[in-house]
Amino acid sequence: MPTINKLFVRPDKFPGWWVVGACFVLLAMSTGVGYYGLAVYLNAFSNEFGWSVSSISLATTSFFLVSGLSGLWIAKFIATHDVRIMILGGAVLGTVALYLLGFVEHRWQLFAVYILYALGWSAAGIGPATTVVTRWFHAKRASALAIASTGLSVGGIVVTPFVKLIIDDRGIRGGSPWLALMWLVGIVPATVLFLRPFPQPLGWLPDGERVVEGQKPLITGVPLHEAVKSRFFLAVSIGYIFGLGAQVGAVQQLVKLVEERTDKATATVAMIVLSSMSILGRFAGGRVIPKTSMIRFTIGVAATQAVALAALSSLGSPLPILLSIGLFGAATGNMLMMQSLLIADRFGVRDFPRISARVGLIAFSGTAGGPLLLGWLHDAAGGYRTSYLVASMCSLFAAVIFSMAGGSTISTDANQ
Numbered sequence: 466m467p468t469i470n471k472l473f474v475r476p477d478k479f480p481g482w483w484v485v486g487a488c489f490v491l492l493a494m495s496t497g498v499g500y501y502g503l504a505v506y507l508n509a510f511s512n513e514f515g516w517s518v519s520s521i522s523l524a525t526t527s528f529f530l531v532s533g534l535s536g537l538w539i540a541k542f543i544a545t546h547d548v549r550i551m552i553l554g555g556a557v558l559g560t561v562a563l564y565l566l567g568f569v570e571h572r573w574q575l576f577a578v579y580i581l582y583a584l585g586w587s588a589a590g591i592g593p594a595t596t597v598v599t600r601w602f603h604a605k606r607a608s609a610l611a612i613a614s615t616g617l618s619v620g621g622i623v624v625t626p627f628v629k630l631i632i633d634d635r636g637i638r639g640g641s642p643w644l645a646l647m648w649l650v651g652i653v654p655a656t657v658l659f660l661r662p663f664p665q666p667l668g669w670l671p672d673g674e675r676v677v678e679g680q681k682p683l684i685t686g687v688p689l690h691e692a693v694k695s696r697f698f699l700a701v702s703i704g705y706i707f708g709l710g711a712q713v714g715a716v717q718q719l720v721k722l723v724e725e726r727t728d729k730a731t732a733t734v735a736m737i738v739l740s741s742m743s744i745l746g747r748f749a750g751g752r753v754i755p756k757t758s759m760i761r762f763t764i765g766v767a768a769t770q771a772v773a774l775a776a777l778s779s780l781g782s783p784l785p786i787l788l789s790i791g792l793f794g795a796a797t798g799n800m801l802m803m804q805s806l807l808i809a810d811r812f813g814v815r816d817f818p819r820i821s822a823r824v825g826l827i828a829f830s831g832t833a834g835g836p837l838l839l840g841w842l843h844d845a846a847g848g849y850r851t852s853y854l855v856a857s858m859c860s861l862f863a864a865v866i867f868s869m870a871g872g873s874t875i876s877t878d879a880n881q
Contacts, residue, residue, distance in 0.1 A: 479673035480661065481601040485613050487659035488594040491552065492616030494651035495590040497624020498563070498644060499582070500617070500713075501736060503528065504720045505629045506566070507836075508732075509637050511721065516572065518721065522840025524575045525717055526833040531583035533829025536592050540822030548593050548662045555588025556652040560645045567641030589652050591617075592825065595805040596818045601664050603671040603814070607806060611751040614802045618747065618794075621740025624651075626733055629720075633729065686813020692820045697811050700870035702824045705804060706831035708767050708863035711856040712797055714835025715774055722777070722849045723786060731783050735790050742791040743798030750799040759810055763803045764867045770796035771860035778853035804828070831859075 562582035
């Protein structure tokens with residue numbers, strides 16, 4: 466039986482799909498314990514400490530803001546260093562932060578722990594993972610990213626319900642050591658055993674072609690200083706402020722919304738429906754994307770998200786809520802994946818991590834503000850109707866902004 470190392474040196478076996486599998490696991494943990502997990506923690510702190518939703522949402526905002534800011538340095542680091550160093554550092558920081566979550570007694574402590582966790586989450590999350598996938602795949606990039614980013618949804622299906630079960634049973638204090646262990650075990654083995662930063666040192670080119678002796682790898686793309694001046698960069702960045710702001714704000718409040726209108730069991734099912742439909746939506750999108758314009762597809766995703774959020778603003782019984790969450794999940798499954806695909810398709814691989822980090826930083830202003838805005842509107846209005854209507858309008862505005870981007874293909878639109 467071949468050892469793990471032989472998987473990467475066998476002359477007849479392209480190891481890129483093992484790398485995609487490792488990224489899948491990383492994103493499952495990043496989302497299950499982090500992104501979707503934050504909604505569980507918000508609900509727990511609200512119930513156990515009696516803190517207002519808006520005050521906890523402000524801590525969530527700080528989490529996403531720090532993640533966005535740290536992404537710039539992380540992108541610069543992984544452009545010149547082994548990405549595994551950064552991911553393993555994120556594993557350590559995240560483990561410490563999740564363990565300390567059980568010692569939080571005051572609101573300022575929650576902010577401190579969330580900031581520490583944000584650094585770990587960003588270092589071991591979607592930025593490094595998508596960068597590695599874009600290095601290993603060019604022609605098959607959409608399929609590879611779809612598979613890797615499905616980990617985002619699987620995390621919600623498999624990991625987040627387990628996180629909620631732990632928190633419901635043991636509370637924040639008793640559950641935090643288990644969360645820390647899940648994070649550490651979920652990230653370190655996959656990174657050490659299966660992740661490799663580039664295919665060329667192993668004798669491969671992207672997509673599975675062998676390196677010809679004496680051949681130097683050709684890395685194409687638009688340099689950072691040109692990319693940031695383009696209309697496409699500006700439109701996508703601003704569009705994602707509103708699109709992701711609405712999405713993240715809605716997801717982070719979703720557990721509490723469903724519990725307020727139904728019960729805890731339905732809230733657990735809601736997260737499973739959200740994640741399951743995001744998988745189905747992503748794979749359906751993978752079949753549609755090659756047949757249409759990427760930017761048009763993204764516009765459709767934002768419009769679908771708007772419809773789902775408008776429905777969630779007023780529905781009160783379990784079945785209609787779950788159906789609307791399913792539609793919302795189909796949109797969330799494609800929204801985040803399209804961000805990486807649009808950037809790679811339009812600007813190439815050359816400066817992908819740095820361009821992606823800058824788009825992410827701009828978009829994170831919405832990601833960070835979404836939970837705070839929806840939480841404040843909840844407290845001010847005494848419910849989520851206004852919150853989700855505002856999120857719906859933000860999604861519609863994102864669709865309008867995306868329509869101003871122009872084409873997304875580098876070969877025909879590189880200097881726009």
